[in-house]
Amino acid sequence: MPRSRKPPKPSPALSGPEPAAARAGADWRRWVVYQVYPRSFADSDGDGVGDLRGVLGHLDYLKNLGVDVIWLSPVYRSPMADNGYDISDYTDIDPLFGTLADLDELIEELHKRGMKLVMDLVVNHTSDEHPWFAESRSSRDNPKRDWYWWRDPRPGHTPGTPGAEPTNWESHFSGPAWTFHERTGQYYLHIFSARQPDLNWENPEVRQAVYAMMRWWLDRGVDGFRMDVINMISKDTSLPDTLPRPGSRYGPGDRYFTCGPRNHEFLREMYREVFAGRDAHVLTVGEMPGVTIPEAVLFTDPGRPELDMVFQFQHVDLDHGAHKFDPVPLRLPALKASLASWQIGLAERGWNSLYFSNHDQPRPVSRFGDDSPAHRVASAKTLATVLHLHRGTPYVYQGEELGMANAPFAAITDFHDIQTLRFYAEAAGRDSRGEAGRPALLAAVARMSRDQGRTPVQWDPSPGAGFTTGTPWLAVNPDHVTVNAAAEVGDPGSVFEHYRRLIALRHDDPVVTDGDFELLLPEHPAIWAFVRRTAGAELLVAANFAVGATDADLPVDAAWAAATVILTSGDPPLQPPPAVKLRPWESAVWRRARS
Ligand code: GLC
Numbered sequence: 001m002p003r004s005r006k007p008p009k010p011s012p013a014l015s016g017p018e019p020a021a022a023r024a025g026a027d028w029r030r031w032v033v034y035q036v037y038p039r040s041f042a043d044s045d046g047d048g049v050g051d052l053r054g055v056l057g058h059l060d061y062l063k064n065l066g067v068d069v070i071w072l073s074p075v076y077r078s079p080m081a082d083n084g085y086d087i088s089d090y091t092d093i094d095p096l097f098g099t100l101a102d103l104d105e106l107i108e109e110l111h112k113r114g115m116k117l118v119m120d121l122v123v124n125h126t127s128d129e130h131p132w133f134a135e136s137r138s139s140r141d142n143p144k145r146d147w148y149w150w151r152d153p154r155p156g157h158t159p160g161t162p163g164a165e166p167t168n169w170e171s172h173f174s175g176p177a178w179t180f181h182e183r184t185g186q187y188y189l190h191i192f193s194a195r196q197p198d199l200n201w202e203n204p205e206v207r208q209a210v211y212a213m214m215r216w217w218l219d220r221g222v223d224g225f226r227m228d229v230i231n232m233i234s235k236d237t238s239l240p241d242t243l244p245r246p247g248s249r250y251g252p253g254d255r256y257f258t259c260g261p262r263n264h265e266f267l268r269e270m271y272r273e274v275f276a277g278r279d280a281h282v283l284t285v286g287e288m289p290g291v292t293i294p295e296a297v298l299f300t301d302p303g304r305p306e307l308d309m310v311f312q313f314q315h316v317d318l319d320h321g322a323h324k325f326d327p328v329p330l331r332l333p334a335l336k337a338s339l340a341s342w343q344i345g346l347a348e349r350g351w352n353s354l355y356f357s358n359h360d361q362p363r364p365v366s367r368f369g370d371d372s373p374a375h376r377v378a379s380a381k382t383l384a385t386v387l388h389l390h391r392g393t394p395y396v397y398q399g400e401e402l403g404m405a406n407a408p409f410a411a412i413t414d415f416h417d418i419q420t421l422r423f424y425a426e427a428a429g430r431d432s433r434g435e436a437g438r439p440a441l442l443a444a445v446a447r448m449s450r451d452q453g454r455t456p457v458q459w460d461p462s463p464g465a466g467f468t469t470g471t472p473w474l475a476v477n478p479d480h481v482t483v484n485a486a487a488e489v490g491d492p493g494s495v496f497e498h499y500r501r502l503i504a505l506r507h508d509d510p511v512v513t514d515g516d517f518e519l520l521l522p523e524h525p526a527i528w529a530f531v532r533r534t535a536g537a538e539l540l541v542a543a544n545f546a547v548g549a550t551d552a553d554l555p556v557d558a559a560w561a562a563a564t565v566i567l568t569s570g571d572p573p574l575q576p577p578p579a580v581k582l583r584p585w586e587s588a589v590w591r592r593a594r595s
Contacts, residue, residue, distance in 0.1 A: 028281050028308065029351065030513050031068035032388075032503045033118065035397045037359040038075050038097055039083055040456045043468035050456070050467070052098035056106055061485065063113045065401060065496070066503035069283060070110060071118040071226045073359055075103065079129050081195035082173075082418050083454075085120075085228060086127040090213045107221040116223035118283055123210045124229045125196040132209075133197050140184050147206050148197050149189035151178070151239065159185060162249060168241045169253025174422040176250055191232055191257065193418055201233040201266055211273040218274070224283030227307070230267070231288035231295075234260030258290040264298060267306040285353055285393075287311045293345035300350035309353040309393055314338045316361055325423055325444045332545050333523050335368065340530075343391055343517040352392025356383060357400045362452035366406035370585060375547060376403055376483075378585035381498040381569040382543045385587040386528050388502040389541050391517050396499065399457050402488055403495035406452045407477040412442065416474050420449040460486040493570070501567060511537050511591070520554055527552045527582070533594070539566075540590045544582035554578045563590035 042054030052075060062070065074084035075097040084094065093100050110117050126133055135144040157164035165178040166187050171194075178187040179194040189198045199206050214225065236256040244251040267286070275282045284307045286299060296310050315338040319330040346352050356364035365371050369379030380403030388394045409415060412424055424445055431437040446452075451474060458480035459466025465480040477483070488494035506512045515532035526546035532539040540560055544550045554560075560577040567589040575581045577590060 028283055029393070030507060031116075031283070031393060032066070032506060033069040033071050033285075033393060033395045034062055034065065034067040035071045035073065035358055035395055037073045037398060037454060039073075039473065040454050040467070041398055042457065042459070042466075043470065043472075046468060046470040047096075048468050048470040048473045049096055051096065052093070052102035052106055056102070056109060059109055059113060059115075061489070063115065064489065064500070065396075066500055066507070067115070067396060069116045069118055069223070071285075071395070072106075072120060074120045074122055076122075079127055079195065081127070081193055085122050086125075086129075086193070086196045087122050088127040088129040088131075091216060104220070111221070116283065117221075118224040118226050118285075119217055119222050120228060121214065121225040121230075122228040123199060124232045125190065125192060125198045128195045128197055132199075136197075137181060137184065137188075140186070146203050147200055149200050149235070150181075150184075150186045151189070152186055153180070167239050167253060167256075168244055168250050169256070170245075170248075170250035173419050174426045177253060189235075191229070193422075198235075199233075201262070202235075202237060207266065207269065208273075211270060214270070214274045218278065218282065223280065224285075227284065227286045229289065230286040230307075231259045231263055231291055231299075231310075232257050233266055234262040236260060254290055259288070259292075259295045264304075264306060267299065268304060271305055284308045285311060289313045293342060296342075297346060297350045300346065302351075303349070309351045311353050311355065311358075312342065314342070316356075319367070320448075324448050325427070327444055327447050330368070332525055332528065336519060336522060336528055339390060340517070340519040340522070343519075347391075347516060352390070353395060354387050354390050354392045355395040355397070356387055357397035357453065358395065359397070359453050360450050361397075362448055363404055363406045364400065365403050366452070367447075370547060371405035375585050376405060377493070377495055378569050378583075379545075380495045382545070382585050382587040384495070384499055384502055385541065385567065385569065385589065386543050388506065389512060389530075389532060389539065389589065391513070391515065391532070394503075394506070397453065399455075401496050401499040402458060402483060402485055404455070404458060404483060405477065405479060406447070407455050407475065409446045409449070409451065409475075410442065412445070414475065415445065415449055415451050417450045417454070420445055420451060458484040460484050498569065505567065505589075509537075509539075509591070510534060511539050515539065520556070521552060524552060526550045529554055531556065535594065537591060537593050540577055541587070542577065542580050542582065543587035544585060547584050549581065549583050551579070551581050554580060560590060560592070563592040565589070566591045 036055055038050050041050040042058055043050050044053035075093050076087045077089035077092045077094045078084045078087050093103055107117050132144055132147055135142050136148045151166035153159040153164040160180040165176045169177040171177040172191055173193045177191055178189055180187050190196050191198055240256055242251045242253045286307045288310045291310055291312050296312060299306050299310050315335060318334050319327055321328040342352055364383050365376055365380045369383050427441055455474055456465055456467035456472050456476045461481045461484055465476040488496035511532050511534050515534045518531045520529040521527055526544055527550060528545055529542040554577050556578050565588055569587045573588045
């Protein structure tokens, strides 16, 4: 590991957890996080790929938006099989993105502006090109053999043939979750692609190596970590078979590695070894597919302590059928109920994160809103209003603040994402309709592909959208001629300015952070309404998720008619509550003091 720029701090390992009261009072709960996916944010050198100097060039834009924290998706050295979520050196920057000096400058420039930096921590797996894996693969008796999950072929099967895998788990990126290594005659486990072997967290040396690396980054000045699939680090060590999917030999093995038996133990150990006793609060968020509310309470209870918050997936899985590329219609009551259940579930202990969007999800205005020219702006604002006024930490994913929409991708050659391409290849190969089935398959892929969230940020209407002077690695959305930052910043009616107002509201009004949550009209098919309440004040939020005007009698007292309108998606509301009349995709927020 390269030497740290600053002298290392003594290990805080044994200083014990920070008192719960200190954490509970922390103002990190008022922060808003902005996610930068560096490959698609801004390209400073014309090679078509975003980079750190591109991020450095837009810090004033982020400051103007008002966000407190930047979460940077991986910029470490990587063969880029999964765009950097396959790391071959945890303590260096990939030349594609810049240098360690650029990263140091980013930390410094963010801190100068009062903002913080959260790094992506990808430690469920490494790249197959990481030196740890190279050693582990080199022989059965290498000291690092046990740093990964190596197992013998299934008895009675020819090694390397389908069915000989140690379990019948499928990978999240299609195909089996095990790959055979001829030379040493064993299989290794990879929940994601074969280029992303899973680390064996049962081995204490692995954990210590990870903690040392995390301390190294904190000593360098970073302020926190977003932890990639951190609820997959503890596996059921008996590695049981799973129920195969119909017509397949393989099936999802997730229940054997999601929130596994030692997950909490590992995270508490990480807290003690890395975070406890530091001068400033280290912001932590665990990405956790499949996490349940009771588990999330345990992960985020400040009294334990493990993490500040988790990314749960319930609401972004609602429109998945048998799998993510099998989109099904989403009913608004289901979406409202999902978010409300987490508000209630984490009301007493724990903390929510709030997101509709990230680098793995299609654009929310296309998915949950309406990206037609008539409704894009209003629906993007209304989605933001609803999300940001829930209780928890809001995450803004780059371009969301501009109301960026899905791109009109139509051919498989438009896509780049490993998950999309592997799914397509497998599904196309299996599709008995042959060529005739392609349009439907492509339509599903175009709707749900991770590439939809990864199109370059639209800075201006120029041919490269102000993202690059070269050829962008992934096509810019042609709508950038009208949807772009240059057009939106400073325009009071824009999506960008609406996000700015929402972020300022969170900073200024304690009800947004602290208020409790009550969902109104849970079964209403078009209205999303709720109340946030502290002892001193309350907010009423009402939003219309329909392309037509909608009337609703909100179940609130008549005195709300005298409350102040503090935010709208456009013109002043037609009628005060309780009997609201909302225009298409309109939302409004009222506030009143409580006596
Ligand atoms: C997380 C990341 C995703 C990545 C996967 C494997 O879900 O967000 O982009 O492909 O983990 O690291």
